[in-house]
Amino acid sequence: MSSSVEAITVLSSDGDEFKITVSAAKLSKPLNWMLEDVCFSDDCDEVPTIEVNSKTLVKVIEYCEKHAPRANSGASDSDAEELKKWDIEFMKMDVKDILFHILMAANYLHMEGLYDLACQTAADLMKGMTVSQIRKIFHIKNDFSSEEQEQLRRQHPGCSFD
Amino acid sequence: MAETVFSMLPDDVTLHIFLNLKDDPRHWARLACVCTKFSSLIRNFCWKINCFHTIPSIVSDLLSDSSVPAGGWASLHKLAVCCPGLLHAGVLLDSSDFGLERELGPDEGYQITSSQEIFTSRFNGSSGMGASGSNCYWSLFDDLYNDTVYNASESKDGLESQLCEEAGKGVVKVDQEFSSCKRRKICRSLRSRSHLASGIWNLSREQGNKLLSRQFRDDCLYICDWPGCLHNEEKRNYMLFRGIFKNFKRSRVYRTINDGNRKKIALSCAFCQLCLMFMEYEFGSV
Incomplete structure (x- = not known):
């Protein structure tokens, strides 16, 4: 692994270049592997592509940079508390446009913290919602056949399925 | 965009989301009514996982001669949590x-x-x-x-x-x-x-x-x-x-x-x- 670089450059799937510090990149296993690769040595100018679109990658890098100091050095309770608040604010995003891309990116980049956070956020959005509200929030099409639908109606007379 | 957000997600990610909702059985019950994909994941995995987790001895006893308990996972799960x-x-x-x-x-x-x-x-x-x-x-x-x-x-x-x-x-x-x-x-x-x-x-x-x-x-x-x-x-x-x-x-x-x-x-x-x-x-x- 190269010891001389402090930040690396990666390409998004849209072809945009992004810089990410080495300590932040270490939060992702695949990026960590890349760091150990010759690509990041001084005599190599090949830029690796990450299969995540630019809009999502900006957010992922933002998360990494915020969490990197704590991940690398441990943190006090007050830091953890502050980070939690930051996470909540960070996750206030459009479900369809960003949240699900973050989920997939975190899964693809093996970022446990972000993955758990995104899953928990999606789960929280489902809590206490009716069937039709869940469909609306997550843009889910009702694909039950009319027979299945009828059966559900009989079983759950109080539920709204429309 | 015609495709729904969940159709892009791999099943294991969707399941991971659902597992965050295991504390209240009503969440899964509602989710099972949302669409066929949810329904199948909840029925075939969530309730099964939960039965194995909460009542393992009964599951192993009842499963001695089949892979699914009589009445299905939904019934067994419901029996455990619903009066x-x-x-x-x-x-x-x-x-x-x-x-x-x-x-x-x-x-x-x-x-x-x-x-x-x-x-x-x-x-x-x-x-x-x-x-x-x-x-x-x-x-x-x-x-x-x-x-x-x-x-x-x-x-x-x-x-x-x-x-x-x-x-x-x-x-x-x-x-x-x-x-x-x-x-x-x-x-x-x-x-x-x-x-x-x-x-x-x-x-x-x-x-x-x-x-x-x-x-x-x-x-x-x-x-x-x-x-x-x-x-x-x-x-x-x-x-x-x-x-x-x-x-x-x-x-x-x-x-x-x-x-x-x-x-x-x-x-x-x-x-x-x-x-x-x-x-x-x-x-x-x-």
């Missing part, structure tokens, strides 16, 4: 709402059929469980015959009249007895409907053994922990126990019930099409 309420448990009260309007939601694909025989185990007096176990006797739906109005003409919705029809199919015709029934006041308390079971969501054979009288001790009955779900009604307090027999048709209880001239009534099972059983512990009149 059907007095009405659906067979302690029938005269009410216009038959207790199927549920917060919990799912029968999940298990159509209620009319061929189930559900029994109440009735103990006299107010002595403790251990003592009462020895002087209990089996009686089928004494309460039905003595206390409950069961008249289709009074039904206010389809479900109730459906069940009345089913009752007519019982082994013993009960029409005349119904007509002489003492009328019970309409009870519409929320607790008479199905609800999340109180107490720990567990079923154990030890509890089942305590409840069975000595002659049935060889039977394998799993029931929820004492004191089940408490239901306070006007005249009595009820404790509803949810439970399941292993190999019910081969159990002594089943044979005893089938022998002789015991009164029977066909009633739909609250959980599945198979023989699941409720027991009623009676405190005596209040």
Whole structure:
């Protein structure tokens, strides 16, 4: 692994270049592997592509940079508390446009913290919602056949399925 | 964009989201009604995982000869967490709402059929469980015959009249007895409907053994922990126990019930099409 670089450059799937510090990149296993690769040595100018679109990658890098100091050095309770608040604010995003891309990116980049956070956020959005509200929030099409639908109606007379 | 967000997500990610919702069974119940993908994930994985996690010994016992418990994972899971309420448990009260309007939601694909025989185990007096176990006797739906109005003409919705029809199919015709029934006041308390079971969501054979009288001790009955779900009604307090027999048709209880001239009534099972059983512990009149 190269010891001389402090930040690396990666390409998004849209072809945009992004810089990410080495300590932040270490939060992702695949990026960590890349760091150990010759690509990041001084005599190599090949830029690796990450299969995540630019809009999502900006957010992922933002998360990494915020969490990197704590991940690398441990943190006090007050830091953890502050980070939690930051996470909540960070996750206030459009479900369809960003949240699900973050989920997939975190899964693809093996970022446990972000993955758990995104899953928990999606789960929280489902809590206490009716069937039709869940469909609306997550843009889910009702694909039950009319027979299945009828059966559900009989079983759950109080539920709204429309 | 035509594709839905969840169609892009791998199943394991979707499942990971669902597992964040395991603390309240109603979340999964609702999700299973959202779309076919959710429905299949909840039925085939979530409920299964949860059964293995919460009632592992029962699962391994019941699964000795199949890969899916009789009645499916949905039924077993529901048995662990859902009290059907007095009405659906067979302690029938005269009410216009038959207790199927549920917060919990799912029968999940298990159509209620009319061929189930559900029994109440009735103990006299107010002595403790251990003592009462020895002087209990089996009686089928004494309460039905003595206390409950069961008249289709009074039904206010389809479900109730459906069940009345089913009752007519019982082994013993009960029409005349119904007509002489003492009328019970309409009870519409929320607790008479199905609800999340109180107490720990567990079923154990030890509890089942305590409840069975000595002659049935060889039977394998799993029931929820004492004191089940408490239901306070006007005249009595009820404790509803949810439970399941292993190999019910081969159990002594089943044979005893089938022998002789015991009164029977066909009633739909609250959980599945198979023989699941409720027991009623009676405190005596209040």
